Every structure is written in C-alpha cells, then in structure tokens.
Amino acid sequence: MTRWRLTIEYDGGPFMGWQRQEHGPSVQQALEEALARMTGELPAVHGAGRTDAGVHALAMSAHVEIEKNLTEHRLREGVNALVRPQPISVLAAEHAPDDWHARFSCVGRRYLYRILNRRAPPALDRGRVWHVAMPLDAQAMAEGAAMLVGRHDFTTFRSAHCQSDSPVKTLDRLDVRREGDEILIEAAARSFLHHQVRSMVGCLALVGRGQWKPEDIRAALEARDRSALGFNAPPQGLYFVEAIYP
C-alpha cells in the first residue's frame, strides 16, 4: 500500500464542490472514479479543504492510498486522461509518508478572491470572477481587511452549517489590492470557518461601495453575530491557492 500526495487544479463551475455529494458531481468523486478505473481498487481521496460549489482550486492537496504499483508519471497521466473532459488536472503525484494526512498535516491554507470591478461584464473570465459594476474603493477595503487580521472569534463570518469546534481562528493575512480592473484579495490562515472567506469579502465589498465604513468591519466582528453579516460573496471568484505542510 502506497500513500500518494496529489496536487490538483480544478474549475469549480460544474461541480457541487470538492466533497462527494448524493445530488451531483464532485471533484472528489471524479478523482475516485478515475483512480478506481486505473487500479481496480476503491481508493478514498482526502482533500486539504472542502471547497463549495463553484469554488476553484489552483493547487488543492489530497492524499490517497493505492495498492497497485504505479510510477508518479503513470498515476498523474492516467488520472488526467480518465477525468477528461471534466475540468480537473492533477499537477503532481508524489509518494507521501504513511502518516501524512492532507487535512490534518496541513498547517496553512491560502485563498485568492478575484473581483472584476468595471461596468462591462466579463467575457473571458465569466465564471472565474465576481463582477461588481459599481466602483469599489480598494484602499477602504484594505483598511477594513486589516481589522480582521489576528486571532478573533469569527462567529459573524461563519456559515450556519460550519462544523468547526470553535469559531476562534487566527487570520494571518487578508490583503486587498487593485490590479487594473481587478480587485484581488489574498487570505491566509491555518484553517478557515465554512464560508469565512466569502463572507469577509462580502463585507469588504460593502466597504468598497461606501455602504459600510472600514470601522464597521470591526463592529461586525465584535458583534459575534451572524445577523451582523453583510452577505456572502459568490463562489465563482474564490480560488483555493495552496495547502502548506511543515
């Protein structure tokens, strides 16, 4: 039995999310079915994070145990051939120690959120960005974002379906910058609550439009109350960038 680490890029658009679901296609299921066809086994793929429907990944990490003897090359190329035409690509397949766990060994996660901030809707990046037609003040958003960095009770920014034991998380980074017509928001933490990035971005967009002041972000955080929340930014602007291991 070999434990493998996989690094996976995917377009979240056609999927119900990373995790296997009763009611629709998932990235996990697509990978497990490809691996089953390759090996004749029924391997379970464990990801570093569970992305929601429509959320993309530039480099999701996962592990899987396989009995069949495979080279790194054969595993990567085989899965990529079999998952087609679904928009999933195994970037790397590497041997991992037997106690290496994609989720529990992970010590950091990075996300990117892309807002297209111009009047005209996206043609090339449709399904890849959140289109906000009203002008956003990226500087005010950055000021609001700074108030969320650090160790806090993030109850305000947590989904009702969140399964985390505690709402207390340490947000290491939440940077906002404008690049041309795009506003890019980069978030880093050991782990995130369910919907945390999208709800933080939703509130920052209210700040960007001038509906909230940057200080209102602090007030929403301190309220520790989901009803203090603005709204969740939509999934298609969100990218799981990478999982970090010791």
Place this chain on the structure above:
Amino acid sequence: MTRWRLTIEYDGGPFMGWQRQEHGPSVQQALEEALARMTGELPAVHGAGRTDAGVHALAMSAHVEIEKNLTEHRLREGVNALVRPQPISVLAAEHAPDDWHARFSCVGRRYLYRILNRRAPPALDRGRVWHVAMPLDAQAMAEGAAMLVGRHDFTTFRSAHCQSDSPVKTLDRLDVRREGDEILIEAAARSFLHHQVRSMVGCLALVGRGQWKPEDIRAALEARDRSALGFNAPPQGLYFVEAIYP
C-alpha cells in the same frame, strides 16, 4: 448619423472568428444583431482586425454608424444585455469622428500568445492557452524571436489565404518571457499578415523544444517560402490585445 467607436472583449471559443461567415456564428454578427434589435437599423460593424476561429480579444476596436440617438451608457449596456449569453462584452462605446475608421485609422496592433508549458493539461485555462507538455527553453525562443523583429518579407509566415498586397511588414516587437508555467509572447506591428503570429509562435516552439536552433528562424525567414514553415500554433492561445490610433 453618429459614428461610434466600440472596444470589445470576447472569448473566441464559440465563434468562427470575428468576421461574419455563412457557416457559423461570428463576433461581428452577434454585435450587428444586438445593435439591430436596439435601433431598428441594420448597422455594419467594422473591426480593426479579423481574428480567426478560436482567437480571443482583450480589447478589439470597431466602428459602427447609428442614426438613433443613444448615450454611451445606453449603447454599451444595451449591447451587453442583448449579446448574452454569448461571451462578448462591450468595454467602451465612444463618439468617433466621421472619418475615423477602426481598420484604416489603426497605426498599430498588439497580440499576446500564451503557452502553458507543464506536464499537466489546463483545468482553469482550457481553451485559453496552448498546452505544450514538453519543456520549452524560453531563452532560446527569445533569441529566435529577435531575428524576426524589423522590416522583412514574411512570406514564410503567411497563410495561403492572406489577402495582404505585400508580404513585407515591419515587426516592431516579438518578446518571449517565462512566468511560472507560462510562456508569454508579445507581438506588435502596424499590421500583420494572416496567420503571421501563430506561424511565428509555431516556429518558436520548435526552437523551444530544441528541434530548431534559434538561427533556423532566420533561415526560414530568408527562405521566403511557406514550405520552410514549422507549423501554426493553435488559435486558443492567441489574444488580440489592442489596436492603436494616432
């Protein structure tokens, strides 16, 4: 009658190209049909360049004459609402002088070609890049590209269907650089021959793989013979970046 200048982004994937065709959808036709529905007129849209099937545009320029009184806002928003769900977006609509012609007033055109150079196929950028799995030497490609800059007879890099009067063109810029897994090729000239960028990129890829030496680019150019050509790079990696006016 008002002459308008339009700036248009599009995903070339679903189209037979910019230009109206008998046998399939085109960007020009989609725009003309939207404008006809808005105005009750039959306006002809003239582009700065004619992109091939599958080629994208970040900012194509075009002009159109319309009798109906419209604001810039109304024209842009109206076309964008009517072209949906086709991946076309009017970024700007501005009044233009009566003698301004998108094609004949244009004094410069810029293209970008994106090669994804890694083993794994693209998941997020499928249809947006040329995937080359074998490692490419960007430095050697840049050396080969430098031999094409300047005023030359580009017969070697010209399609059999090219309608240009002369094969002599001045290539102002052909820059090759690597950014992570991508090789980006930027080309600028007053005008290009049909398939010129794609055939130059195809030859540069042969250099990048080591099948050609950089000097073989010069030999191909000097041969002034289409049979000296390597091959055309595929359309989905090519972007019309912008048209330049005095």
